[in-house]
Amino acid sequence: MGHHYEARIEELQKKTVRVREFERIMAETQEALIPMYIGKEVIQVKHKQPKALQVNFDEMPLRLSQSQYTTLICTDKYLSPAIVAPPRMRNYTIVLAICLDGSHLCSFIQLPLKHFPEEFKDLRAFDVRIITLGSGWITKEILEEDVMPVQIDQLNERRKIICQENSEWHYLLTFDSHDSLINLNFMNRLKAEKIDAFSLTPHSSGNIQPCDLGSNAELKKELMIKLGGNLELQHKNQENNQPCEFKRIRRIEVEIIKKRKTENKKKHKNIQRKEMKRKQDSNRKQSQKLITK
Template sequence: MVKKAKLKKDAGRRKFKMHMASKDYRHITSRIERAAKIINDGHVRQVDVVDEKEFKHSSLNRAVLANRLGFKIGKVGRRPLLKLDKTKLMKDVMRAESLSGSSMNKSKINSMATNMLNENRDANQPILSVSRTFANSFLRVNSDLSCAKPKKLDIKRMKAACQQVLNPWYDLLQYLHDTHAYVEELIFNIDETSLQLREDWNGAVIFPSDLTPGFKQTPERMANATLVLGIAADGFSIPSVILWPLANVPDELKGLIGHKYFVWANKIGWMNMETSEKYFLTVLLPAIKKRRVSIGNPNARALLLIDSHSSRAIPSVWRKFAAAKVDVLTLTPHASEIQQPLDCGVNAIFKQSYNSEYEVPNATGIVLQRKSIARALPDSIDKCLLSKGIRNSFLKAGSLTKTGPAVWRKYPVQPILPPVVQSKPPRQYNGFNFFGKVITDKSLLDSWDRFNEAKSNGSQLQKDSDQEESQGSDSEYTDQ
């Protein structure tokens, strides 16, 4: 039986060689295309061609399929690419799209290339198409093109990026340094960065490198987890917290729980007041106290820099920080990219590392996705929390004593805005103004408590008034 099979293979290989040299197929210059044609004509089996070891199995499969569908193929069996004139035309179209304010994503490029391939197609010829990864190859080969994920034009951030907004905050920061002489080991910053959980989302667009893309993109709200990072100016890092959008921590992430990481489930996947209070009182404040002991000065004053997110509006927490001799300074609204150390380097390093480490599973399933995330997170967090990178982030943000002027002086005195700005009128803020202030100051905390009490009483009075009005209208209706 074995001998018979061997004889059959030998006969198939001889037959394949004969047809490859036949005048019926010699006009096909590409050898793999010639082999695919011979197989599809039924002269030999595909296994006979593979046994020759001239072609890779995967390449031969692609070539046979492409030949069967009527595609022209190259030396390794790939689908057709654009010629130089078509490539130039596509670049011209992309430039025109970018100048007009439109965006060109990878899907559009694949579609445009397919249309170009079929412009002069006869009605009896099969429809040609480029591969799904054509846009990636097109971008890689053409170095004069760029790919980026655009951010929405934020007028508030542009207005904050000027000396008249930044200077007062840096003056306040320097005043705190002069008054309390903080050591670098006790200057802290905490912030959150999101982990997108929809791996199929891609906001990248492609445009000519010499142009600033004129498109605008509104970010969509997606399910996400959150990573909370805490750092100190000397390069020290606090245990990180991963917030997962479920009622319970998934089994796949429990392996991360240890002395370097906490994994919490809070259903929404981002910081709210409840989660913030838990983090500040059970993770951050104990870490600060422990740090004081480790440097041999348990009574030293500490400084914490945080953004002005609504989840920070918990005056009861800041009273405990004040009692523990921790001064908490909130950042100027919409200026965190300038003033916050984590936003000046660490978060970007994490995102870059995480995006390269995280591998989208070949098979679908949330369990495989969680396992892949659990594999990517530790290395990515460790890379972004290297001591040198942390110290550089504090310097870049101007958070250390005497370093602020080097930051705010880089910006114009007045905000520079685009010639035509379509912005909505500012939203009326009804909460307590704790932005850009020392929120552990006793007088501010007292004012905050009075504000909350007045607001609570006002809400109750309004509620009582509404009830009386409702009861009055009911009685009038009854009398009638």
């Protein structure tokens, strides 16, 4: 009875996973994404926003610890059918707003702290703000009260500078379908500020979200790999005159840029070699034609 129950639970879990995987695969296919692209194209044709007025908004949670603990209760030699999920470890969140022309609005870093340490204040960039409300997760209240008012003010200032002749230009704000963004007050505020909100299809943002692609994807991967440990270890590292994590973020960015430069140099050299080889082949063929004549 017990063995049959355990096998049945495992079979049901596999079926549930398969159904979820099927939904994810369907959402990532081009056919399923066609209505989303059509809706975005309708908004762009209607308002004809320039690149500087098309903004991509994204939240990137990054773990401060690489360790996860799973609790498994066993009876004799048989494993329990109900596996307890590992708890969520402490993390921080980076909030980005990048325009299509390459510029960006003020970025936010939300740390799971009540107060920002004094020793880190000189390491902040001028266009980055730190949120310390005791949680590393973005909530509806934090988004509505702390993040969006700053970015909306920046958007209005930018619109005045770019669109001096026509102040009726609309912004196009693209973001994920997160629970923290499903807020009626937030949507009404965007509508009042002439900002068209456009949400990406769930389960597909990893493939089409600009903030998750390109150099941001490389930076996110490097941060997830290298920034292990917790905030206490970061304080100890600074006390021992070792590089703290905020400096390491900049170092990781520099490493990514150097790596990309070396790759571009190699590609350029390969292109030059192919071009020289092509010219040599063409000269050889011409000389052979002259000899035959």
